[in-house]
Amino acid sequence: MAKVIGVMGESGSGKTTSMRNLPYEKTVYIDCDKKGLNWKGWKNQYHSTKDEKNAINYLKTDNFGTVSSFLDHINGDERYQNVDYVVIDTINGLMVAEEMKILAMQSGDKRSAWSDLAQNGWALINKALTLRDDLTVIILCHSETISDDNGIIRTRIKTNGRKLEKLVLESKMTTVVWSVRQDGKYKFILSADGSTCKVPLGAFDKDECDNDIMLVIKALEDY
Secondary structure: OOEEEEEEEOOOOOOOHHHOOOOHHHEEEEEOOOOOOOOOOHHHHOOOOOOOOOOOOEEEOOOHHHHHHHHHHHHHOHHHOOOOEEEEEOHHHHHHHHHHHHHOOOOOOHHHHHHHHHHHHHHHHHHHHHOOOOOEEEEEEEEEEEEOOOOOEEEEEOOOOHHHHHHOHHHHOOEEEEEEEEOOEEEEEOOOOOEOOEOOOOOOOOOEEEOOHHHHHHHOOOO
């Protein structure tokens, strides 16, 4: 079973930038927002062309089916056996693209289409969990801060459609970090009241760390 790490945060909070220190020769990056990466030199690290010996390590797509099929390739293709990390940036890019298709529907059962959206989001995380044991899948997600009927405010992974809200994507992940920008500095919140971020007990001795996914991965090596 692969490790699945969630990184949630608002746009501009440093989610993508926190991936900068992943070893690109052992990483596959799936860009579901189709916006490119945001550190100097990334185009020399990640490429979408392939030949007989080298497989691509960068894919732009906002289609659930394409991402699912690509995960199968990474899991089984010999050319990807040296890959340790897969980044999906962001799952919201996939959900928004699916939502736009539903809203544009001129005919058909929209209620069924909304159910398919929930199923696709849930199935993608389940597939990530079933990949080979030596893989770490990092799923970047937008966050939202809400207030319920009792006035309780909390921050969680943002989802599209009420069915996914009820399913709670965080429940499928043992680790969810919250990417924030505070006082001009970018960091990960690891545990905080009123949020769904969480880490395994004993993995960290503080409630926050620098904005670097490799710090999280190293801390989780014993888990």
